[in-house]
Amino acid sequence: MKFTSGMWCLQEGVRIDWMSNVERLRVEQETVNLLLNKFQRHRGDTLNSPTITAKVTSPQEGIIGVKLVHWAGQVDNGPHYDIENSTGHALIQQDKTVNTLNYNSGSLKLDINAASNELGFVFRSPDNKKLTGHSFRSIGYVGDQRSEKHKYEDGIYAERQGYMLVELDLGVGEKVYGLGERFGPLVKNGQTVDIWNEDGGTSSELAYKNIPFYMSSKGYGVFVNHPGKVSLEVQSERTTRVNISVPGEEVEYFVVYGETPKDVLRRYTAMTGRPGLVPxxxxxxxxxxxxxxxxxxxxxxxxxxxxxxxxxxxxxxxxxxxxxxxxxxxxxxxxxxxxxxxxxxxxxxxxxxxxxxxxxxxxVGQASPLFEEGKKNGYFIKHTDGSVWQWDFWQAGMAVVDFxxxxxxxxxxxxxxxxxxxxxxxxxxxxxxxxxxxxxxxxxxxxxxxxxxxxxxxxxxxxxxxxxxxxxxxxxxxxxxxxxxxxxxxxxxxxxxxxxxxxxxxxxxxxxxxxxxxxxxxxxxxxxxxxxxxxxxxxxxxxxxxxxxxxxxxxxxxxxxxxxxxxxxxxxxxxxxxxxxxxxxxxxxxxxxxxxxDGAPIMRPLFLEFPDDLNTYPIDTQYMFGSNLLVAPVFSEEGEVTFYVPNVEGAGNGKWVSWFDHTKFYEAGRWYTETHDFDTMPILVRPGSVTLMNPALKAPEDDALHGIQVLVNGTLNAETTLEIVNPSQTGEILKKVLISSSEDGKTIKCEGHSVEIVAINQAN
Missing domain, CATH: 3.20.20.80 (Glycosidases)
Incomplete structure (x- = not known):
């Protein structure tokens, strides 16, 4: 939600109390507690103004959380997202002479400036580069009198709708991704996003799957641990920040560090839950x-x-x-x-x-035989007067099951x-x-x-x-x-x-x-x-x-x-x-x-697989299918498609190869435009990769070992371990196969199980 009107003014009816000072600081084991207040000129400024308490914790190595609370007296009836917590990985160093504190969780650092009226948070990578943080006027409590709560006749007791507002810095050229299944541009910079599930189809700003987690091209992610509506202004209010606001009196966010984008996902899913497997x-x-x-x-x-x-x-x-x-x-x-x-x-x-x-x-529609049973036994969401909540939008008189x-x-x-x-x-x-x-x-x-x-x-x-x-x-x-x-x-x-x-x-x-x-x-x-x-x-x-x-x-x-x-x-x-x-x-x-x-998806944007190739970061018309196969869908009736071929770290002069024609090679770092009939499309095999296949299969659940093949593209720089998964129990590995190149690079060696090797080796 936007509260400002340009850089200098607030919107009519909005008040923001910005935190500028650390009034006091206390360290307890792996937790840092801070009392934040407004700019302090003298003791009188401690009166008639709000404070925000901040609690810094680390639920897991490489993740640092900040919980900000305005009023702590609210009733908390939940719900809450499940967060996997562990201890023993946080290191806190405090320098009282200059009022600074360093909070380290594995490879992620948080520097807190607690000097008088100099409040600042800076999250840093292991090489001490800034990832994000809070700079001037970036933690605040919003009072909005445009709410139904506000009645002028209540005088000094007139209520305002409260919001917690945190603004996290963005660097030059930094790109933001994620926030659930959103059908607009893959790069979220410049967008206003409300985390609020709606049935809006796939052609609007509404989304069925809203996830208050975004990933930055700079090597970190941010998860806002709040189950209600979370509003994000991704460079759409302050051009140097992601503004995050939630209604109410508290908000908590976690910064998740990763040396690669995959590392960020690995840590995020370790905290919020590993994906399930399917048959x-x-x-x-x-x-x-x-x-x-x-x-x-x-x-x-x-x-x-x-x-x-x-x-x-x-x-x-x-x-x-x-x-x-x-x-x-x-x-x-x-x-x-x-x-x-x-x-x-x-x-x-x-x-x-x-x-x-x-x-x-x-x-459950009212005409359903189950409606009366659910009503009688209290199985449905109710009005506050105890009656069943119903409407006609979808099913006539439908009720909603109370899970x-x-x-x-x-x-x-x-x-x-x-x-x-x-x-x-x-x-x-x-x-x-x-x-x-x-x-x-x-x-x-x-x-x-x-x-x-x-x-x-x-x-x-x-x-x-x-x-x-x-x-x-x-x-x-x-x-x-x-x-x-x-x-x-x-x-x-x-x-x-x-x-x-x-x-x-x-x-x-x-x-x-x-x-x-x-x-x-x-x-x-x-x-x-x-x-x-x-x-x-x-x-x-x-x-x-x-x-x-x-x-x-x-x-x-x-x-x-x-x-x-x-x-x-x-x-x-x-x-x-x-x-x-x-x-x-x-x-x-x-x-x-x-x-x-580890949280790496089967379908993945190019930058997730090739983070060192800066050309991949804005691309949203092609993807990697697993680690080895580049896919560029054809989005035109004429069959014309333009696609980019990423640079592969460590592949040397290895070339990408067409899935359909193993004599057709592609140079990394180049764009191609092709026209395809309906029997082909751009599917490219990664250089230096080994891909499991089984042409003998009639169905995915068939015998995985009989007829197994590996497709090898080029010389392998290192031994590759393949895991043949049991199709009857997809969490189990039947065999591990080791694939490597001979010293002269002319032959492929296999250990662990007999497989047919299909080699695409342009060097020979």
Whole structure:
């Protein structure tokens, strides 16, 4: 939120009390406590003005947190994000002669200037370079009389809406990324961002997945540990700062240091939760009924037969909303008129080797048989007078399940278990953004404003845990639209309602890459776009892109997404793309396991992989698929695409190579413009890389070892360890394979398991 009007003035009705002085300072073990106040001329200035207490801590090595509190007497009903804490890594040095304090957490330093009226915080890297900090007038308490709270007739007791305001410095050329799944430019500089979940589609400033964590090109990240609305002005108010404001009396933020962007993500996910893993079958192609289309068994069976006749591998079939009777979402019962033999139908789909997914949401329409049961037992969010909160926006008279009530969670989970008994393997956890905040109460008394974003965590957690309790750890997964910090523990997430245009395909990629910089490692989009019917060229280009996402689902609104509807050439493109993804399964499983361990996403912006190449930092039209494969989707009907080839540290004169033509090389550090037919696209293999493949696979869950290959591009500078992951348990490693070049660089050596080596060695 903006409070100023230029550099010198405040907006009408706004008052900011800036902290300029450290009144006193106290060190207790690994914690520093400070009392901050305004500019002090004499003792009289201690009267009639606010103070802010600051507490400096370190939850983990390389992370320093600052908690700022104006009034400490507020009732704290939660909720709170989970933060993993440890001790023993903070070192505090105080120089009382010059009133400075150095707080060190591993490789991250915080210098605090406590000299009279010289308040300053400077976060520094190990080589003592400034990362960010608080300079003049950058910690303040805002009183805003433009609020409904303010009544002139109350005189000196008139209330103002309070905000905590922190402003963190940005350096020259510094770029900011992340903040959840945002569909605008990947670089967030110049943007105003509100961390507030909304159902806004993919073509606006609103977002389903708001994460108050941003990453800087300077080697650090900032996580604002606040579950309510967090407003950020990223160089959009002060051109030298990120301004962060939250309503209320306190705010806490953590600065996360990393020598590389990957290190920042590793530390951030260690603090907020490591990403969950998913079963190997989920990497198959998913086909859905689409939203408002026909779902009857004859139609669906015809589609499934069509895939089989065209030799297009298909792994998962999804039933969208209308598997339930209209107005009764959710009652968790198949519409008996459309599905007279739902159990038999599920069995017949299973006999085809398909996994089954069904759509759900956390709402119960008034016409649902479950509404009265939920009302009677107190399972819904209520008004403060005890009545059930309801509205007609989506489902007539719908109520919202109160997941702070353990009995409501058990009730909701029991219906999921009933569906799993029928054969359902996964749930699309849609919605959970339209969560009310005014005049309501939760079972556990949680603050409604703070619950708005947090609600998505509770919703996805209960569904994810219900699945894993049945099928085992890392064997369940969701297809979730909304989330909040920590939601990476409950994968997978998809990009929501996009239009059927090339522009929407590009904005979907931007959204996915932003989410990948926010602690998430899995992501998908609606292939072909959700709203509208894609022209054949767009369908084929989105298929190419969607099958090089971690998860791949054909889904639309009012039209089907089976390929032959758009032309048999679309079927050929889909078949080739699905089979390519399946043969890459060992590579995907390896990258996912590493991502679960260190937070590196499967789809990643170029700078995350090549931080030393400054040309990569603004690019948002291409990405790395894992560590080794560069992907540049085609966003034009003509097939023209312009892409950049990054410099690879330590690769010497090694060249990138086309996936499709191993005689076609690309120089690092150059831009290329090409025109591609629908049988190819820019997929480049990194120089000096070793990529696991298995062309013998018919499905991702097949035997990982039989038919395993490695694709080696160029001479290897060092021994490479490959991890062949167990497709039956994606958290386990079946074999470790060591790959190295001979001393003369002419042959490739392999140890640990017999693999076929496919060498692309331009030097020989």
């Amino acid at each position: 190997s079958w989920s990497y198959n192609l998913w086909l859905t009924t689409s939203f408002t289309t026909q779902y009857d068994e004859q139609t669906v069976t015809g589609f499934l037969d069509g895939f089989k006749e065209r030799d297009i591998p298909l792994g998962v079939f999804h039933f969208d909303c209308f598997w339930m009777k209209s107005y009764q979402w959710c009652d968790f019962d198949f519409d008996e008129e459309m599905f007279p033999d739902a159990g038999g139908y599920m069995k017949r789909l299973k006999e085809r080797g398909l996994k089954i997914s069904v759509w759900i949401n956390p709402y 702070t009530n353990p009995a409501a969670c058990a009730w909701y989970s029991s219906h999921l278990e009933r569906l799993m008994e029928m054969g359902v393997d996964s749930f699309k956890t849609d919605f959970a953004e339209r969560i009310p905040t005014k005049g309501i109460k939760y079972h556990n008394g949680a603050d409604p404003e703070r619950m708005h974003n947090y609600y998505a965590l509770l919703y996805n957690r209960i569904v994810y845990e219900t699945l894993n309790n049945r099928v085992g750890h890392n064997q369940g997964l969701l297809f979730a639209r909304s989330t909040a910090p920590g939601g990476q523990k409950y994968p997978v997430h998809w990009g929501g309602d996009c239009e059927s245009t090339f522009e929407a395909m590009a904005e979907s990629l931007r959204g996915g890459l932003s989410l990948m910089l926010s602690g998430y490692i899995f992501w998908a989009s609606d292939i072909g776009g959700f709203e509208g019917t894609p022209p054949p060229a767009l369908y084929k280009r989105w298929v190419q892109f969607g099958l090089l996402s971690s998860h791949s689902r054909l889904h639309g609104s009012s039209s089907f997404r089976v390929p032959w509807i758009y032309g048999e050439d679309c079927s050929a493109v889909l078949r080739d793309c699905v089979k390519r993804k399946i043969l890459l399964t060992p590579y995907i499983l390896q990258e996912a396991l590493r991502g679960q361990q």
